[in-house]
Amino acid sequence: MDSMPINWEALDALIIDFAKSENLVEDSFSSSSPPSSPSPSSSSISSSSYHSRLIIRQIRRSLEAGDIDAAIDLLRSHAPFILDDHRLLFRLQKQRFIELLRRGSVEARDSAIKCLRTALAPCALDAYPEAYEEFKHVLLAFIYDKDDQASPVASEWSERRRLDIAGLVSTVLRAHLNAYDPVFSMTLIYLISIHKGFCLRQGISSPISDLTQRLLLEERDPPATPQDSLSEAPPFDEVDIQALAHAVELTRQGAVDSLRFAKGDLFQAFQNEICRMRVDVTKLDELVREYCVYRGIVDAGIASSSLSGIESPSKSLKVDQSVAGYSLSRDSSHELDFGASKTSDGEVSISNDHGRGSPEKNSDVASMQGIEVEVRYASDSTSNHEDCSTSGSHQPENLRVPQRSRTNVSAERSKRKRWRGRQDDLEFIPGVSCNQISKGISTHSLTFASKEKQASECLVVDANNVEDKYEIVLGMKELASKGMAAEVVEEVNAMDPNFFGQNPLLLFQLKQVEFLKLVSSGDCSSALRVACSHLGPLAASDPALLKSLKETLLALLQPDEDALRKGFPLHALATSLQVAIGRRLGIDEPQLMKIMRATLHTHNEWFKLQMCKDHFESLLRIDSLKEVNMPSLAAAATSKSNADSCSNGSSQVTISSSTRMVEDGSSLSQVSSRDVVCDENAILKVMEFLALPRADAIHLLGQYNGNAETVIQQIFA
Template identity: 65%
Template sequence: MESTPVNWESLDSLVINFAKSEHLIEDSSAPSSPSSSSASSSSNSSSSYHSRLLIRQIRRSIESGDVDSAIYLLREHAPVVLDDHRILFRLQKQKFIELLRRGTEKDRDSAIQCLRVALAPCALDAYPEAYEEFKHILLALIFDKEDKCSPVADEWSERRRLDLAGFLLSVLRVHLQAYDPIFLMTLRYLISIHKVFCLRQGISSPISDLTERLLFEDRDPPAIPQDSLYEAPPFDEVDIQALAHAVELTRQGAVDSLRYAKGDLFQAFQNELSRMRLDFSVLDELVREYCVYRGIAACTTISSSDYANSSYKDSISRLSDGESSINNASFDGFHEVNTIDASTQENGSEVHCSSEVITNHEDCSINDLGSMHSSSRRLRRSRCDASRELKRKRWRGRVETLELTSCVTVSYNCNQTVMPPSAHVTIEHKCGEEKVFRNSSCFQNANDNQKYEILLDLKELATKGMVVEVVEEVNAVDPEFFTQNPTLLFQLKQVEFIQLANRGNIHLALKVACSHLGPLAARNKDLVKPLKETLLILLKPDEEVLMKKFPLVALANNVQVAVGRRFGIEEPQLMKIMRATLHTHNEWFKLQMCKDRFEDFMRIDELKEINFHLIVDTTAVDVHANNSCQGSSQNTASSSNKLVEVNSSPSQGSLNENLCDENAILKVMEFLALPRADAIHLLLQYNGNAETVIQQIFT
């Protein structure tokens, strides 16, 4: 499918922030003597992480029927939430049902005691309908949970657990300000727009197999505004419509959301995005694959038992003298690649992740690993001389431990749940680690680990502008590579030409043009125009301007993707998701004929912020070539054609934001409950007159 250029460095920043916030990677980059501002930021991050752990544990407790534990956690960490008797009543009602569900005589007695001590008093002042609901729930004492036709079949339904848990999370998230990192918000938003766009345009999504697994269709119930907020002043219709169409709400749903957020449009937007449920096992898989591919995280993984072992941490710190790293200048200080000088045994292969010899007895898909290693040794030697600032992170995985520091006794003199002091609620939520990572290519054998190291070395060289070395190393690994990728060779030689011209070495620059650029352009007519533009550089060399036009970061990414495919290592699936969703985001707002109000807030503008382009861009070619690979291969070919047809629609090209008055658009959207694009099309049919449109529809 057609794709939008992505600023991968901005995505790196978002992903690193997410991985650190969720403690998925070992963050060893904290300064030894942090400033007050950095200490405050670290404290806030830790507090937010603990709050997210808390609400996830409360969710799991309620969904498993353990309401006592959920109430205890609320009393310990968010007692204000239980001051709302509407919430407390719903929790006590669910506890009553769960006690009956157990089916023993003792639990039945506990349920009746719960009715007398907790549920009945709470029903008197929770909300007007609460006492009627209390009397209705008494029927559960008579009608069995297996009776699907009983008046209380809905109360027995386990769906009530999910709804209550989701509702409580919506409340707690706002109360504790425990919002997910911006990366998750952005991902939810882009995928939801992608789905809506594909549905409205009648096209199949090339990433549907990923998005369906990653983002669930159902959402958590919204938090209900307090009674005092129902008399909130009217909100701007622009805000109501923006929120309603950004997150697929009814107009009344958008109004209620704004009421709960006290009129704050962006907080309401965050609240609604947070209701969209993600599968964290799939998410962590995508993030880990991306981090390894981009050199953010090492291939090796810290097991939960090792991580908890203090001696393991000590042994890591003692290895610092044997570390080697790559200072990747293109990431603006975000990360640096690091490998520990340690050996690991895997599939009968010995891997020394340093400048030592890497031995392996398996065959390489391209060439014998001996020749691959001979080139990588030179890369590692040059790498060790560079300055180092940060190190490649170690992937820890999702192991969540919630510490409870006080004794808990939840009792109504009938049913006790006791936790000892300093109890630990340990949530081994490892995201199905065996299932999640078994398909990640870098974890199959030592060959793949070595390939990743070589890819990252090549990427670093390209980022530093060492294009001659890149060509040499690639040729050493695979002499046939540039025969099959002439456009990439043209790009590398373009940069070499520019560097020589900037240094005033015109003779060598022309020699490069005659030896490489000219013959390549002669074999590919598409390269003739770029060749002419490249030669114009001789008139007035300007390194700063030229490096913007021929960015080394983009070139390094192209080298990594192309050589990686040659090694049989596909680009991460998260890259495919971002390309596709950013493309549909652009197309969706072309249809809406307006700017996305939340684009800056979600940092989508940064992801699209490409201030440069290579004269010859191989990214599109790479994307099309990748469409035939596993994952989304079955849907891609047809959907690519359809998307091209949608993008080339003449109606899109001819429309612009000035054709219709904004107030007229909002009026039609409000009265007819129509999407913005439909409202605009109707107004165009009736000369932009909103009253005429409404009259025609109703008559």
């Protein structure tokens, strides 16, 4: 799983889009205005979707707190059409009645009786067939105490009902207001759910289980049911039904209901179901912030205070204790903690593949031509990549920083975004002054700015200072991403003469870049000297590099072409270099990178087993995350693609493998036969009638020449 190649630039684009969509960042670190003060850029970020998500979170919090009146007022102001649904209105009024009784005062009891007469009883008449029976049942709450767990209305008194009604209202509002989570959030939820299911079914121990369990919660919001639920189900395409059911683990009827609620729109139904899954937003923000600092998207000055395993050199912000302890879950859940925090792994990492361009330019990285990703050679398993670990290695107390990197620190930081956090949510918390927090952040920024000015005047960098380490690594990566390989080698050797001795593969790649750059400039003699002095000896010590060396030398045949631009992934090399130097300095890669590697690997393996293509990978941009640019000059390792794929349509066929594992009674036996062409309709028929996963249905069809009727008859015989 750790060797899964990923397009980190595509992930950067998703992360930047997520941070902007949730208004988590501000563009300029050097801005003189307080971080929380509204600006034109932050106002433009607050789109209708973002505003709708804020409203949904506020309504959800009110419902979870039992303040039904406040929730209804918000619905009446922002989404009055929800109250036109008498089924939902009845449930809200019933919960309002219970909450009034829960207060226990005489006035509240009188209000509860008034609620019965004026609101609950009228709704019960036409909400749904069972509503009037539920209305009569809830009247027992007058008789039985809320603490009586044996009463017939114990479930009505349960505070779990608050969470259920809050989740249901959130589900309905998201769909009607088109206020779905950002794409990255949905992508991560989807990948983690597949990863957990794959590991469970295959009996594999997940290397990221501690992260996924904390991030993706077990419970889901209740599903929204269509108003015409009693009518006959529309004739949805069985391909869509099965795709949705297996993607989000629904029953067939659940998938049909979800499609009916979405009026047959498969992708809208999928988004509805994905957003029902509950995620710890506080943990998600922590992972995103850690990644953004590592990639140089946001400045480490403020964000580093909560990076895993790292204490900020600046003082942590102090806020009201009641605010710091505030936490919820899902889209209403945020933990406000401006102090230092640590995670179990204590890992951070760095790699900004866009170079140090402007944040706006970085947000468009997915559309750049020649998408480049991290390249792993076949010799990775035998190379000394593991030697990058800092355990047992000598770390000098002080590191000499190259003049170029040292003088550009302030300029580069000014281009990075500043982490803002979910400050807009503070307005929903009583007794919290956003102005006080803004003032505290502004003071913190000025303190850090003066510290930065002092640091820029130093010639020697303290190896124990995390921010200085970040600047070293980001500076090296910047040079590598620009193709300045000779400068990188010189400066890395000046910093740590033993580095390339432990990482010969990185040295080989950098010398490849230097060779190609010289060839492109027409200086073939200098290029050959580089090849003779470095590439040849390195390939001789590692035969796995010999093929890459031969292909590199082919650039001499076409010296006028820009071989470097066309033939080598500079940003991928910059990422690999950054990871290695970061580990050498004691900065590990962020946890989010580990999650993406593991989940994308299991996504590949899962759909290999299913023998089809993921219907939703384009929607969630999973395909772009897997767009690995493997140029011939660095193609010593290539990932095996899934040859079996499927698409919508009745004419689709799937080739069943000639060697299969089929179930025979209680045991599995391996059967060899000729390849069998399986019609898509036959696959779906077997899946539906026998309630089997797609892979099992294909395997069974392979034993009966692709005849679905024969398979079904044999099973029920």
